[in-house]
Amino acid sequence: MIARLREKVGEDRIPVVQGDMSEASIGGNFTLAFLVFNTIANLLTQDQQVRCFENAAGHLAPGGRFVIELWVPQLRSLPPGHGGTVEVSEPGYLLVDTYDVLRQHVVSHHVRFGSDLSDGREALIGRTPHRYIWPSELDLMARIAGFELESRWADWDRSEFTAESRSHVSVYRLTERQ
Ligand SMILES: C[S@@+](CC[C@H](N)C(=O)[O-])C[C@H]1O[C@@H](n2cnc3c(N)ncnc32)[C@H](O)[C@@H]1O
16 A cells, blocks of 8 residues: 555655554644554554544643544344344355354455456455444444544535444544643
């Protein structure tokens, strides 16, 4: 991703620090930090996720915003006794999520198959592990780090977040006390 960025703009315009999002530091006093496309769930423990909030807080001036885009765990679609759900089933692609509800983990298995595969293989599989987070738990992590929830939307178009929303865009504001 950094290489792709460098094809577009130079280091002088957008400097990059590569590191663990729960620990890496580039100094403070920013007005905005963001983690989009479910990225916070790539941290696999609650401790790491809280540290990530604290790290974001450490980079912001009072009143600064931390914006998170995250899916809502779909545990209602997990039948009792079953360890997984088929999230997408379409020609050439299957997405299967398997759950460990005790550890609050979900692994997404992306399976690509069919004639689109160039090198004669029958299927390609990629797996991504996540620790899923309920919106309420996310809000509590934010409070621990000194944020308050300013707004929550179902999407970037500011559509209303409801009980049926599959994901959310949440805006946290660092309280002046920090
Ligand atoms: C779902 S992708 C989102 C990528 C990008 N933000 C976007 O919107 O396209 C999550 C990214 O987080 C990276 N990642 C996983 N664990 C990380 C960590 N501890 N610190 C920083 N990045 C991490 C992964 O390598 C992956 O590129």
